[in-house]
Amino acid sequence: MSSIGTGYDLSVTTFSPDGRVFQIEYAAKAVDNSGTVVGIKCKDGIVLGVEKLITSKMMLPGSNRRIHAVHRHSGMAVAGLAADGRQIVARAKSEATNYESVYGEPIPVKELAERVASYVHLCTLYWWLRPFGSGVILGGYDRDGPQLYMVEPSGVSYRYFGAAIGKGRQAAKTEIEKLKLSEMTCRQGVIEVAKIIYGVHDEAKDKAFELEMSWVCDESNRQHQKVPDDILEEAKAAAKAALEEMDAD
Amino acid sequence: MNSFDSNPATNSLISSEADSQRTLYPYVTGTSVVGIKYKDGILLAADMGGSYGSTLRYKSVERLKPVGKHSLIGASGEISDFQEIMRYLDDLILSDNMWDDGNSLGPKEVHNYLTRVMYNRRNKFNPLWNSLVLGGVKNGQKYLGTVSMIGVHYEDNHVATGFGNHLARPLLRDEWRENLTFEEGVILLEKCMRVLLYRDRSAVNKLQIAKITEEGVTISPPYSLKTFWNFSAFENPTHGAEGSW
Numbered sequence: 001m002s003s004i005g006t007g008y009d010l011s012v013t014t015f016s017p018d019g020r021v022f023q024i025e026y027a028a029k030a031v032d033n034s035g036t037v038v039g040i041k042c043k044d045g046i047v048l049g050v051e052k053l054i055t056s057k058m059m060l061p062g063s064n065r066r067i068h069a070v071h072r073h074s075g076m077a078v079a080g081l082a083a084d085g086r087q088i089v090a091r092a093k094s095e096a097t098n099y100e101s102v103y104g105e106p107i108p109v110k111e112l113a114e115r116v117a118s119y120v121h122l123c124t125l126y127w128w129l130r131p132f133g134s135g136v137i138l139g140g141y142d143r144d145g146p147q148l149y150m151v152e153p154s155g156v157s158y159r160y161f162g163a164a165i166g167k168g169r170q171a172a173k174t175e176i177e178k179l180k181l182s183e184m185t186c187r188q189g190v191i192e193v194a195k196i197i198y199g200v201h202d203e204a205k206d207k208a209f210e211l212e213m214s215w216v217c218d219e220s221n222r223q224h225q226k227v228p229d230d231i232l233e234e235a236k237a238a239a240k241a242a243l244e245e246m247d248a249d
Numbered sequence: 250m251n252s253f254d255s256n257p258a259t260n261s262l263i264s265s266e267a268d269s270q271r272t273l274y275p276y277v278t279g280t281s282v283v284g285i286k287y288k289d290g291i292l293l294a295a296d297m298g299g300s301y302g303s304t305l306r307y308k309s310v311e312r313l314k315p316v317g318k319h320s321l322i323g324a325s326g327e328i329s330d331f332q333e334i335m336r337y338l339d340d341l342i343l344s345d346n347m348w349d350d351g352n353s354l355g356p357k358e359v360h361n362y363l364t365r366v367m368y369n370r371r372n373k374f375n376p377l378w379n380s381l382v383l384g385g386v387k388n389g390q391k392y393l394g395t396v397s398m399i400g401v402h403y404e405d406n407h408v409a410t411g412f413g414n415h416l417a418r419p420l421l422r423d424e425w426r427e428n429l430t431f432e433e434g435v436i437l438l439e440k441c442m443r444v445l446l447y448r449d450r451s452a453v454n455k456l457q458i459a460k461i462t463e464e465g466v467t468i469s470p471p472y473s474l475k476t477f478w479n480f481s482a483f484e485n486p487t488h489g490a491e492g493s494w
Binding site: 065068069070071072093097101225226 | 336340343346347349
């Protein structure tokens with residue numbers, strides 16, 4: 001799995017003989033080792049969820065937000081190096097406000113994803129810049145309905161109906177594939193995302209985690225917001241119950 | 250965020266390009282805004298006229314706008330500068346919302362922000378040519394303030410801009426009292442607006458009344474006041490005036 005670059009991995013402007021850019025792959029590793037981030041596109045909106053690993057008991061719950069609003073209608077969940085993620089979010093916010101001030105309408109999600117991806121890619125083209133050590137799941141609701149995009153440190157961005165990055169991504173993706181997303185509302189989606197995150201959380205390796213979720217859906221008036229506390233608690237309870245059922249088997 | 254400084258023409262104080270961009274006089278202007286505190290919150294009134302000098306050019310200009318969840322702004326003066334102020338406020342409210350921390354900017358904060366903007370522009374000799382009224386309610390506290398184009402700001406139980414200061418405020422000083430009901434407030438404001446309609450040349454007979462309470466903002470659809478022009482004093486207005494015959 002970890003192939004040694006031996007000399008071809010010293011700079012992001014060097015290709016290896018088999019056509020890989022190792023620095024970008026190493027940047028992706030930073031994302032792979034972070035807490036799981038999940039995003040799904042339901043019938044009426046997007047739900048984003050983050051497994052926020054708590055590194056210290058002194059941390060206040062609700063601090064160190066991993067999901068950020070980019071504009072009224074879209075939000076972004078980051079995985080990987082937190083500080084790098086903050087830069088990507090700052091850039092996305094600035095692109096969104098700039099688009100609106102020039103074109104007079106909220107930035108279409110597709111356009112926002114392209115701009116973010118191209119910015120992330122930019123930082124893989126010069127030897128004096130390092131690639132971002134964070135990947136982003138971007139969800140938004142515009143005229144064409146709800147859309148979900150994922151941007152990786154390499155700068156590639158694809159549109160998804162379900163995406164996961166971080167430690168538990170394989171397991172999470174398997175779970176997402178089982179869901180019938182096109183028939184699900186965001187209310188149900190919130191519960192499913194909570195179940196997935198609780199499910200992929202490895203109790204042995206990482207102790208405590210905080211579940212952070214947000215949505216953009218018809219119910220939230222197509223605005224990006226934190227999932228309301230009562231719905232969040234409902235989802236957490238359902239997730240814990242589902243876990244106990246699984247353990248009992 | 251502020252693209253003001255990236256424009257080289259407006260950056261230097263000495264460059265001659267900068268002079269051609271400073272505001273010298275207003276073009277399309279709105280006239281008075283009147284605001285009062287009442288039992289449940291604030292009431293603002295403004296007509297819908299946009300004058301082009303002495304021509305009453307635009308008659309559907311909305312001069313009262315909500316700002317965020319807790320405030321209402323009314324503007325008189327240059328309409329394009331008001332539109333720019335609304336853009337600044339939209340950016341301000343958006344940034345505030347994106348924190349998603351359960352807090353939101355209240356009327357006092359917005360008023361302070363506007364004061365800073367107006368005063369700083371005045372110091373650069375490039376003012377936003379407006380007099381603004383900012384009212385709102387947050388956590389049960391009512392707030393009503395005003396800012397002028399030179400940055401003069403204060404808060405009071407009743408405020409007005411332009412001609413409203415001369416014609417409406419005296420009426421309000423006599424007749425305003427604490428805890429007016431909504432109906433009493435509207436009657437009082439209509440009285441002020443009627444006087445302004447009779448006496449202010451740039452007033453038009455199409456106005457809106459906006460109210461803001463803890464629940465939110467309501468801006469009335471445009472309507473007009475009943476007027477009576479058959480007073481005998483109007484028949485020969487210059488009778489007995491100095492120099493008349």
